[in-house]
Amino acid sequence: MYIENYIDSLRAEMVDIVAHRLTPVALRYGYSDVALETNIRWRPLVMLIGSYSSGKSTMINEFIGTKIQDTGQAPTDDSFTVITYSESEDIDNNEIQILEERDGSALLNDPEFPFETLKKHGQRFASHFRLKKVNSPFLKDIAIIDTPGMLDSITEQDRGYNYQEVIGEFAQMADLILVLFDPHKAGTVREVHKVLRETLPAKTSEDRVLFILNRIDECTSLLDMLRVYGTLCWNLSQITGRKDIPLIYLTYSNPNPGAAQKNPEGFLHLLDNHREILKKAISEAPRHRLDHIATFLENHGERLSHFMEALITYRKKFFEFRLRYWLLGFLISLVLAAPAIRLPFLHVHPYILIGGMGFGVVMLYLIWLTTAQKSLESKFFRNSLNKLDALTPLENQTRRDVWKGIRNMVKSYMEKTVGKYSLGRVKEDYAMVSQVCKKGSAEIRQALSELSTLKEEDLIPPEEKPLIALPLKNSSQHADEEGVWGI
Ligand SMILES: Nc1nc2c(ncn2[C@@H]2O[C@H](COP(=O)(O)OP(=O)(O)O)[C@@H](O)[C@H]2O)c(=O)[nH]1
Ligand SMILES: [Mg+2]
Known part of the structure; x- marks a missing residue:
């Protein structure tokens, strides 16, 4: 009897991991329209x-x-x-x-x-x-x-x-x-x-x-x-x-x-x-179900973490790009405003001159930010959309296959958000998904192989300890927090 309980508990725990760790992420990024566990929670x-x-x-x-x-x-x-x-x-x-x-x-x-x-x-x-x-x-x-x-x-x-x-x-x-x-x-x-x-x-x-x-x-x-x-x-x-x-x-x-x-x-x-x-x-189908759910969990975990990786890379590249052009814009504003100091007819007090120059730099920089910087950023976004594959290393066939399956979803999500999503949030989701992928899946496989060797009498009633010991989910306190730059 315990074997059936063990199978049931393991199944319930895996469905739980999918429901609480993968589904929220999948729904948030348009990876799926319905809860991932919809198809696996039945008999x-x-x-x-x-x-x-x-x-x-x-x-x-x-x-x-x-x-x-x-x-x-x-x-x-x-x-x-x-x-x-x-x-x-x-x-x-x-x-x-x-x-x-x-x-x-x-x-x-x-x-x-x-x-x-x-x-x-x-x-x-x-x-x-x-x-x-x-x-x-x-x-x-x-x-x-x-x-x-x-x-x-x-x-x-x-x-x-x-x-x-x-x-x-x-x-x-x-x-x-x-x-x-x-x-x-x-x-x-x-x-x-x-x-x-x-x-x-x-x-x-x-x-x-x-x-x-x-x-x-x-x-x-x-x-x-x-x-x-x-x-x-x-x-x-x-x-x-x-x-x-x-x-x-x-x-x-x-x-x-x-x-x-x-x-x-x-x-x-x-x-x-x-x-x-x-x-x-x-x-024996109930045992196959365990294997099936484990594979399901691994596949979706892998696909979702690849998805997150691409989103993280884009945001990181974007911030590097932004920083570079912020600096460039500032230097240009400085260079353009600086010659004023040497204008011979300006016989005014040096403080006023420096103040005026500072004002000029600020004005030019504001113009830069609202025009050139903006259009460069949207050009960067369009280029990234066109060269989506550059967002992720595709060094082996597995990664290429996974990417093929999620590429369009990544594109849709980026189009929908115009690339303005929170990097902190994606990183947090990525950490959770990859934890499921690495630790969770190893634990599940171990529990499955234990199941195949266990005899009835070896089993303790499953209520006494969880079979998959993943650490508790990160608290959702960061959920809606965003940094200064939307990071
Ligand atoms: N000789 C023989 N006839 C069979 C066997 N299994 C099914 N049939 C017959 O083959 C026909 C089609 O079977 P059915 O179960 O309706 O096939 P299905 O369309 O695959 O569902 C029926 O007339 C059955 O009686 C079998 O093992 N041997
Ligand atoms: Mg028939």
């Missing part, structure tokens, strides 16, 4: 994707223990269905069934769920999105997302929403993604890979995506199945550009009425049906 998510009729819904029904999803050879169900747990109120009747259904619009607008960010996909998507609450024990710690089949180029255009993007967003939220192929479509893996490559962060651990060759009972012989398996491996390696082929699970629906007839050579008994392994992998 662990398992998503099934694959071509239509590859057996996704059948597999879900099998794991849940009853027929919750429609199945069929034709593209039966073109909706995204989130299936989650609900306790049955009628204790006497614990037959597994759908206890409640919600339609897409309700789901997208309810802050209880993490799907608010999907609202942007419009009404057509909303009408193809639903939730079912089921009292299956299998769903106690997870929620499953059944998806409409992909790779179907004809209906793709008729969907009325961007299917790839929606899948991509769910994939980012999901803690475990099951990718199903069937023997008839083992050659079409490009779209699947495209979605995964473009949406999953680079640091995603490999075991978050499971490849499954399903319906193998339909292969006519062992040789036929090996051919299909080989085709799938070949395609996966071609597309991923990797020589090490991911593990491909071999499964079929069991018991499946026509399986024996379609399998005259009876090769199925030679193979383990990986169904049980998959079932176990799904039940």
Whole structure:
């Protein structure tokens, strides 16, 4: 029991770090419009994707223990269905069934769920999105997302929403993604890979995506199945550009009425049906969630600190520039006003002369500040916007990738503020974010590796000590303070 508590506490602490340390910064600088934790604070998510009729819904029904999803050879169900747990109120009747259904619009607008960010996909998507609450024990710690089949180029255009993007967003939220192929479509893996490559962060651990060759009972012989398996491996390696082929699970629906007839050579008994392994992998999703949140936290921490670094560099460069031209302006004013002292016709008292010269310097300097200095500063700002990449060292690929993702946000923020934001404030935010990045993430990784080695009896109840020991957040007393120069 403690293991579950430990997982829950660790999860809550990580979500807390995101909510209290990263989200305020993300919202302040326009890095995100919604709280970062929106998508990760809900229960662990398992998503099934694959071509239509590859057996996704059948597999879900099998794991849940009853027929919750429609199945069929034709593209039966073109909706995204989130299936989650609900306790049955009628204790006497614990037959597994759908206890409640919600339609897409309700789901997208309810802050209880993490799907608010999907609202942007419009009404057509909303009408193809639903939730079912089921009292299956299998769903106690997870929620499953059944998806409409992909790779179907004809209906793709008729969907009325961007299917790839929606899948991509769910994939980012999901803690475990099951990718199903069937023997008839083992050659079409490009779209699947495209979605995964473009949406999953680079640091995603490999075991978050499971490849499954399903319906193998339909292969006519062992040789036929090996051919299909080989085709799938070949395609996966071609597309991923990797020589090490991911593990491909071999499964079929069991018991499946026509399986024996379609399998005259009876090769199925030679193979383990990986169904049980998959079932176990799904039940491990809460652990994947921890890893997922840790990666999420690290990625956003890294991106935000890079964001802050660029803002700090600009402000520093700007102050150097300003100082240089303040000095220059002063010298110019001095040089222009000084000759007055030598004018021969001015036979006035030297004090008056010096006073007059001083007045001249001040006047000239004021003119300098309000004209030349101002226009030089705005030129500096425009130049910096045009040469945004100069604001940050991009010495390695990781930094270049991160910068690519945030460059436009930095630009928007600078345009919005005309470069006049508080350096002190950004530095303070930077300190907090990098603390999360360095110390926080190291602590989290340590807690995660401890979790993988711990046994039930080693664990103390998590209430007794925090698992991630970050120092308390800096007091917000500096929040609205600004220095003399807006620093
Ligand atoms: N022979 C065989 N048929 C299957 C298997 N899994 C699913 N089916 C059938 O394939 C069809 C499509 O399955 P479905 O679950 O609706 O696929 P989905 O579109 O991926 O959700 C249905 O008629 C299922 O009965 C399997 O492992 N073996
Ligand atoms: Mg289906």
